[in-house]
Amino acid sequence: MAAHERTLADVECWLTDMDGVLVHENHALDGAAELIRHWTETGKRFLVLTNNSIYTTRDLRFRLLASGLDVPEENIFTSALATAEFLKRQHPGGRAFVIGEAGLTTALHEAGFILTDTDPDYVVLGETRTYSFEAITKAIRLISAGARFITTNPDATGPSKEGDLPATGAVASLITTATNRDPYVVGKPNPMMFRSALNRIDAHSETTAMIGDRMDTDIVAGMEAGLQTVLVYTGITRPEDVTTFPFRPDYEFSGVSELLESLRGGEA
Template sequence: MTNTAAPIPLDQMPPVTAWLSDMDGVLVKENRALPGAQDFLDALEQHGMPFLVLTNNSIFTNRDLSARLANSGLTVPEDRIWTSANATAAFLTQQSPNSTAYVIGEAGLTTALHGAGYVMTDMDPEFVVLGETRNYDFNALTRAIRLIEGGAKFIATNPDVTGPSDQGTMPATGAIAAMIKAATGHTPYFVGKPNPVMIRAGLNRIGVHSEDAAMVGDRMDTDIQAGVEAGLRTHLVLSGSTRREQVANYPFRPFGIHAGIGDLIPLVEASRG
């Protein structure tokens, strides 16, 4: 029998009892805490709400990112951070536990994959895994291309084509993945936002369901899209990359639009009565 029940409107779903938040442009900007960020985190802790801070950056380990946030004035334990490297390790563990990978990336990615029981090798690996790094090596990229041509499956942590630096824009994982795709004809599977796989794996980590959770982000094409596709209520903050007038350019809408994350504190307090 076909199920014809109408979906529940977002404003009629149960109260939000868990929160996911992007990091850059939401909690911090240019290594400085944004107004209301620590107050928002304090409200979550005070009301006992599970939360995760998400980032597509795969360079740093969770411990590194916790320390960097602390330097910005924010208290976020490392077990409350979920990176595209963490999500990639979780995805690969589900797909092929304790397998092998040729990895291009830095400590955040290699640490996550080692923790998942993966062996790093350039000899007939099952996967080639591409992550963020400040020093892409031509020989390593050539080896990756030949391994993919030889049958290795191509995985990339995130599709971002550029990233910020103190000197300006720099190429990121998506740009390097495009080069490898052009050379091999193989399209990578991107795990990070906007893939809802990253969101769902994060929800599993904190033991909550999508109908009970909300996602806060500053980008429509990654944070909000991922949250919408994962079935979360999404909140766009205008403290980062997106201007209010740009929202109309997208075929999906956030559940709420706010000047900054501090505006969400009343929602946290209200959902706990």
């Protein structure tokens, strides 16, 4: 562990990624349930973050419960919610053509947006299990006609039982090639998602830490948002990968079970 002024003992609030940190393929990872319980029992404010915009927080709570994790709805924050908050600040009561699922459409509805394909202010691209060529064509035409292009996250692929699926980032590249317009990407690694999360739980960057399994999204965004960063090796990034990046996490653990041991032992 790197020597620095702040330590994990100073952390009052926690942000954590979901897939690869708390769950893997709908199964809770070792120590995840205990870590959530520890935060609850010690009164720590926390949010579980995900770049996936498919599900509502209610859906995600149900999915997490099925995997053995009891996370309240109000402790879940998605790229769909971050996108809705961003657009509400940018253009209250605006109009949007949306490619996505219930997580995104519900968040935009609740933010006061009108969802329409008639003269929208924005084209908002999120995750969906079945991208429609017709919808993508409509998005290209609307963006070419002047609608601003927003995406919930940059992930190029997503997992499925059969293998990787094209995801938001890949479809966004197709639209960019056709329109010559780059999207504004709201989700990780944009630190804006982290700032929105901090505001949601009334947290300060000086006393907040981010747990993630990816150097290129979780750790870089946490670092840029001024948080302490904790990398776990139960997801994408492997120990040998860390040296290939020009930045490092503040802490590295095999998984959240080892992190929890450290927190309980006051070793940090």
